[in-house]
Amino acid sequence: MLLEGYIEFENEIPVALECLGKEFPIVIAGIAGLLAMPLMFQGFNDERKLGPLQSPEQGNVKYKDHFHWGSVHSWPSGDSAIRACKILFNDIDEQSFEKTGNRIAQELQKWRSLLIDNISLMLEKDYRGTRRSLESNNFGFGEFGLFRKKEGSDKEFIPEELKCQVIEVIIENTLDFNVEGIQQVLDATSKGKAPLLPFYFLFDAERARFEKNYRKSILDSATAVEVCFSFLISQLLPFNEDLNKYVASKHNSLRLKRDLLKVLKVSIPVREKEYIEDLDIVRNKVIHAGHIPTVHEAYTAYKIAKETLYALLPKKYEI
Incomplete structure (x- = not known):
């Protein structure tokens, strides 16, 4: 028997044309299934126009008219943004159909949430919360x-x-998925891998900046960097409880942690002057002087945090 459903995303996920219409293996609650991508609409190349994506061919359920699977964003490349995908589980035994369905249903929301986190990690952009469609490209x-x-x-x-x-205008490039990228992020999600903690603070910083909460954005950017530094120090120093306590007490600021990382031969990706002027000082002004940051200050702090994390944490997942 076939068990069919779908997952929706809060924000459109950018994908290359080669991804549309593909099936990708997934595992939810220990049960193997497929994630089916929406289809390009018929006549795309002939009509030379943009438009909505169509329902994947797989499955039997009839979806309501104008269900939003996503949309085509470019002609003639056909790069698109998906808003929903089908999930299917084939050949489920009739006697265990209800039990299997309940197991998947109990895990699906958690799996979907983890998938969005891993998408954000892979595409280096937060895809949770406020819809990105409101942001100008x-x-x-x-x-x-x-x-x-x-x-x-x-x-x-x-x-x-x-x-x-x-008028200050912030302009950013956006990555998109190819087939290999989608498979990597689905494999990581199916194995229960999640982004390391510093990336969650980075996602929060971007979301706060998008929502114009610049104070929170700067604090989250600084926290992301500090947690990243602490994680690296803990990985590089030999484990000794007394030593670690001593190191923590003597290197309890962003600057001192950077100094220690340099002693440990870690190549810091951002110039020291930028860390001090655009992250350390602004963060301290926000905390200790009630400074109201500008959009430029929030953007610069976030940019430093993003560059730091993606340069220093090549192994980005934890299990």
């Missing part, structure tokens, strides 16, 4: 002066209140 970082033209005139007219005003 830009590339880079810069400032744009405000101006407008006086009606009926070719001359530019800049109001007094806007003469010194600038």
Whole structure:
């Protein structure tokens, strides 16, 4: 017998054209199944237009009209963003069908949550919480002066209140999945692997920045870096309880932990001046002086944290 269902994501997951229509092996609650990706809509290459993805062919359940499986984002490459996938379990014995279904149902939400965490880790971007579709797709970082033209005139007219005003624009590249990447993240999820703790603080920092909670974003960015440093120190020093207590008491700040890592021959990916000016000082001002950070300060702190974690933690999973 066939057991069929689907999982939805809060945010669209970017994938290459080669991923659409594919089946990937998964394991939930110790039961082997398949994750089926949505299909490209018919006539994509002929009509030269963008549009919604279609339901995977596998399975028997009829889904409601206009169910949002995802959408095509580019022509002619066909790169898309998925919002849902089917999950299927084939050849389940009729006598154990209900029991097997209950086992999968009990584990499915946990498995889905872990999958989103691992997607975020692989694509280096938070895919939980507030929908990313609200965020504009830009590339880079810069400032744009405000101006407008006086009606009926070719001359530019800049109001007094806007003469010194600038708009800060944060521009970021977004990775997407190929077939190999999807299989890797599904394998990790099926084995119960989760991102290391520092990455969860990094995800929180990005989410807070997106929600304009810049104070929380800076604190989470700094925490991500500090937990990363502490993890590396614990891995590199020989285990000795008295020694570890002594090291912790003498290296209890971001700067001192960086100094210790340098002694341990760890190559720090960000310049010391940037750590001090854009992370240490801003964090301390937020905590001790009630400083209200700017979008630029939050973005810079997050960028430093992201670069640090992905450079220093090549083994990103824990079991």
